[in-house]
Amino acid sequence: MIGRLRGTLISKQPPSLLIEVGGVGYDVDAPMSTIYDLPATGKEVTLLIHYAVREDGVSLYGFLREPDRAMFRHLLKVSGIGAKIALAVLSGVSTDDLSRLVHAGDVVALTKIPGIGKKTAERMVVELRDRVDAVGVRLPSTVAGEVVSADPVAEATVALQQLGYKPVEASRLVQKVAADGDTAEAIIRKALRAALGS
Missing domain, CATH: 1.10.8 (Helicase, Ruva Protein; domain 3)
Structure with a gap:
């Protein structure tokens, strides 16, 4: 099982990344909270990996911070939330803010996230409330090496x-x-x- 990747960032096409490690290219999906803080392509990057095995193959999900990976894993345990929606949640709101929304029971704010309806938001509040304390606080980070896209x-x-x-x-x-x-x-x-x- 893969828990971490360190290699060269070959491409960024949100939410997909291509990381080359020892001559092998790994396709990794990541939330925007991680993609914002990645270096420019061609630079070295280290990602914490959530390794998922499904009937149709293996998927890798990458995170720069352990609290984000932990929150992603907690989200996957919520009924009705798969990897795509979990990535969308962490792209739309930080781990800290998500923890606060869950503890506040703010269903209205949660439903503004793509893919999250009222029932799913209510399940998030119920099922995550006892788990998110263990995630910890996300520290501020800096954005390195941003490159302006052609379009x-x-x-x-x-x-x-x-x-x-x-x-x-x-x-x-x-x-x-x-x-x-x-x-x-x-x-x-x-x-x-x-x-x-x-």
Whole structure:
């Protein structure tokens, strides 16, 4: 089982990453909370891995911080939440904020996350409340080596669609927040904040 990968970051196409380790390329899916803080492509990166075996194959999910991986694993235990929705949750809200929303029982805020309906939000509150204390507090981190995409608006729009937003909604959010000189990751960050009303 793979618990950690250290290698060269070959590509970033949210939510997918390609990490080369010893000549082997690993496809890893990651939440935007991790992708925001990755170095530029071509640089070395170390990711904590959640290794998932399914009927149709093996999937790897990567995180820069242990609290984020732990929260991802807790989310997978909630009835009705799979890996795609868990990634969307951690892309839309930090581990700290998710812990606070769960403890506050803020179902309305949770339903603003793509893929989370009222019933799922209620299950999250009930099933996560006793687990999230153990996750710990996420420390602030710095963004290193951001590179402006050839078309950051298009890249951000595609990324939001992969996170569960409908094409029209993704495009609307991106157009609303994008500014000249923004990287795709900066646009995605602002769009998610706008979508969640924060």
